[in-house]
Amino acid sequence: MSERAQIKRAIGLMSGTSMDGIDLAMLETDGDANVRRGASSFAAYDAAFRKRLEAALETAKSIKARDERPGDLADLEADLTDRHAEAVEGFLAKEGLSADEVDVIGFHGQTVLHRPLEALTVQLGDGERLATRLGIDVVHDLRAHDMTMGGQGAPLVPAYHRALAAGLGGEWAEEVPVVFVNIGGISNITYIGADGELRAFDSGPGNTLIDQWVKHHAGIPYDSGGAIASEGRVLSGLANRYLASPFFTAKQRLSLDRNDFAVPDDIDAGLEDGARTLAFVTAAAIAKAQAHLPEKPKLWILTGGGRHNRMIVEDLTVATRHTGRVILAEEAGLNGDSMEAEAWAWLAVRSLAGLPLTYPGTTGVSEPATGGVLARARDRAPD
Template sequence: MNKTVQIKRAIGLMSGTSMDGIDLAMLETDGDIIVRRGASSFAAYDAAFRKRLEAALETARSIRARGERPGDLAELETELTDRHAEAVEEFLAREGLSTPDVDVIGFHGQTVLHRPLEALTVQLGDGERLAARLGIDVVHDLRARDMTLGGQGAPLVPAYHRALAAGLGDEWAEEMPVVFVNIGGISNITYIGCDGELRAFDSGPGNTLIDQWVQRHAGIPYDSAGAIASEGRVLSGLANRYLSSPFFTAKHRVSLDRNDFTLPDDSEAGLEDGARTLAFVTAAAIAKAQAHLAEKPKLWILTGGGRHNRMIVEDLTVATRHTGRVILAEEAGLNGDSMEAEAWAWLAVRSVAGLPLTYPGTTGVSEPATGGVLARAQKRAAG
């Protein structure tokens, strides 16, 4: 007997590898095919907190077990959790909602270490503390179980991409296969074949190298719209060095840690040429992903902050011009900024329902696997 479909209101919280702040998004969903997208928001981290998160990446290198919190990581985890709670409280107030109006929160936390070959992934974020403070059930730690079953622990958004693809308008119905490209700190793709085949993997560096480069050389957190890169030229030798990495030639795809690719030496490029070359590398790495797909995509849907970098978009458009069409998520009626946060809301509902979050074609897990830890909260009364 089929279970009665239960529609839940969920909030997704995402703090990605760019470490610039918290994306929030609300959905009404059954965790499957019903997706009603709602409001979204962004809570920026201040520069001092970003520096602490960046320092945490170095501290986390010594972690050998998921529960370890060396140095100041325990204190940082508490503060990060409280910042997420404050962001949710402000979001609810802005939307005229209270905690009883929300069924569950999907809490990603901040990844500080991801070593798939060691089945080790660490996200700072205390789900129990968040649930207790907000009075809302919280699903957290969604990557770990996948790893215990032989998966990479990432990416987790592809199943949500497939749900979105199923709801695309008639204009895009014939544009299959379709690929969703999330250009965050790390870029990853989701391929949805004509037969519904789902395949996903990290394609290479996204914004992280560009952000670090302009921060080092210009003292700004990112290259807005690719303005700096547009003043430079592609240094082919430097680009080829990145693109000849064993990551791109390996037969099997692996998920990446923010530190897997490092910045060029300062002697290798100036500000503009470095930004331009790194933008080219991001686009070329995405285009290289086609070698691991059953068919060439007809449609590329760009999401994440990197879609605002026009040099990345132009380079990818050129690289795929003979086989597909590149569009921004908004052209398909989607929200490219909030999509990952939306996914975490959807995954939280899916986790509570015991449905699969990951698949052999997305993370390499041995079989379709659910996951996540549910932190129950004492529900608060309205008002």
């Protein structure tokens, strides 16, 4: 049986721009059309560790080369890796699995710097350390090769979205073009045309501005369900300042760093109005992405934590009501919380098979490109 045809059991690990914890998901897949989704879980970071990660964003600004670890970043990288190992150990125990029953782990790490125009992206996470501790092969550093070939290193999930779209059944099967919208710290979209055409890019801020706003003004990590935003009103002047950014009209779609859009000043709004306006900006930015697509989507599938903010969902539904239907991932039989972690499991298997991870229509790479670095577990022989 060829490497491509082999079904492998993989675990994907994702710590995203929201920096709230680690999503874990298990798949059995060939890294192509055969996808059997399994268990998933979440391991939250404590408040002190989140503060360390937030501080790392500032420290990382001085990085000029991917392997630099100024300040305390080397220690943080080791601690972050060990937390991922603990999360996997707990996940395996819960599922009644041993390390020998998992073929590979897809390890994203924590992005602390992303500058696509400089071909520089930095994810903290030590793949060798993780593989050694767990006794499981680890595929990591999945973004870097794309950048060496002229891509922006993001987004990487779209190829997995296309695999999921091919498996949609029932009333959703004929709803094409379809767009997957991941509302994490940054929002990004994946467009899949009737012929499988793939387009993907970051659409703008997702939860990151809202999270920073409510943390600063209310001392809480996020606006649960959009409850705070629901008490406010949209401040059109503030919203228009964000939406007038050249980012939204530029012909070249750029991948975003968490710090590319700044939080409003204290004088700009109160707690509720600020949260409401930022939720509106997130939805409006997603709707604006239609201008960069070949056709208007008939179906919008929402994933990521931002889909729980009902104000974002309501605003996007209104903005797209004449052209398409907005649904949550769960309505299509998918898991909107674990999808990115699932994607990292799928990408790890795909990397082992030497299949493309990124495409000209997703990252701007010059040609379809594979990627990733394989860290072998020391007690496991090569296949």
